[in-house]
Amino acid sequence: MSEIIAAILIGIGVLFNLFGCIGLVRFPDVYTRLQAATKCVTLGTCLTLGGVAIYGFAGGFGAMGMKSLLCIGFLAITAPTAAHALARGAYKYGVKLKEPTVVDLYQEVEPQPTSIEDEETETT
Amino acid sequence: MRRIVIFIVSYLLWCGLVWPYDQNRIGTDGTAWDTGSLLLGLGVALLVAILFGGALTNKPKNxxxxxxxxxxxxxxxxxxxxxxxxxxxxxxxxxxxxxxxxxxxxxxxxxxxxxxxxxxxxxxxxxxxxxxxxxxxxxxxxxxxxxxxxxxxxxxxxxxxxxxxxxxxxxxxx
Known part of the structure; x- marks a missing residue:
């Protein structure tokens, strides 16, 4: 029984990871891609680890389940922090928000340097 | 106070990572607990508490x-x-x-x-x-x-x- 639950959880997790990766390809710019990467990949990996934990606890209160649970905690804390750092770094480096963007209030406090992508298109 | 909190938290974390309990293993003292790594954890947690005691949380009582x-x-x-x-x-x-x-x-x-x-x-x-x-x-x-x-x-x-x-x-x- 617990093996079936574990398999279902791992399956859902992999599915979310897949959607995250599709988002990574389809979305237009760095920031929207980070959205797909952080949300789907974090929850997907957490669910996969949860499945592993249930599988591990089925055979006794052993090390495998416990370590998976700890990994969930670490991942849930570090993944958003890393995404935050990446988004801020990209903005400060001058990566522009792409076409469908409607509003950018961050411009007020942090004027962007000239876009690198513009320079690249001029030379090519 | 802050150092004591960090000591406890890091010791719990150590226990989680090492997980010295295994029901299928009978150690030298006849129990399923790995006493060696539990004791080593005490030393490591003490070291962490002394070195990084001032770095964490402002309100340890919370x-x-x-x-x-x-x-x-x-x-x-x-x-x-x-x-x-x-x-x-x-x-x-x-x-x-x-x-x-x-x-x-x-x-x-x-x-x-x-x-x-x-x-x-x-x-x-x-x-x-x-x-x-x-x-x-x-x-x-x-x-x-x-x-x-x-x-x-x-x-x-x-x-x-x-x-x-x-x-x-x-x-x-x-």
Whole structure:
């Protein structure tokens, strides 16, 4: 029984990871891609680890389940922090928000340097 | 006080990582517990507490306050619900042929005062529907990248993005 639950959880997790990766390809710019990467990949990996934990606890209160649970905690804390750092770094480096963007209030406090992508298109 | 808290937390973390209990193994002393790594953990936790004692949390007493622990337990399912919702939304946007996204960076304000509270809020915002914290300024102004912008006004955006978490986090960290 617990093996079936574990398999279902791992399956859902992999599915979310897949959607995250599709988002990574389809979305237009760095920031929207980070959205797909952080949300789907974090929850997907957490669910996969949860499945592993249930599988591990089925055979006794052993090390495998416990370590998976700890990994969930670490991942849930570090993944958003890393995404935050990446988004801020990209903005400060001058990566522009792409076409469908409607509003950018961050411009007020942090004027962007000239876009690198513009320079690249001029030379090519 | 702070060092004692760090000692306890790091010892628990050590026990979680090493997990010295195995029901299938009979050690030299006849139990399923690995006494050696438990004792080594005490030494490591002591070292960590002495070296990094000043680096963590400003209010160590909060960790053992039952009321705070209660609110953490209440907060987790709420957070998990929004996390699932966020994933379904991103899934919908990714699979929709026209990709109906309307991204933008908006500004929101928070009432939280403690540093760890603002950190938890920023991380919660990042993991929930269509929002990603880009920067925190003046300790209470957050710049948030929003996948589908519903309102660029500060007050309205605050109401939509921040208020659903602020109530709980205020109870936990302040």
């Amino acid at each position: 960790l053992f306050n039952p009321l705070h622990i209660f609110w953490v337990i209440v907060y987790l399912p709420v957070f998990f619900y929004y996390c699932i919702k966020a994933n379904l939304q991103v899934m919908y946007l990714v699979l929709h042929p026209d990709m109906p996204i309307k991204p933008g960076i908006v500004k929101v304000k928070t009432k939280l005062t403690s540093e760890s509270g603002v950190t938890a809020l920023a991380n919660s915002i990042t993991l929930t529907p269509g929002t990603l914290t880009v920067d925190v300024i003046n300790d209470n102004e957050l710049y948030v990248h929003w996948l589908v912008v519903e309102s660029a006004e500060e007050d309205k955006a605050t109401e939509i993005i921040v208020n659903r978490f602020e109530y709980f986090l205020e109870k936990i960290f302040d």
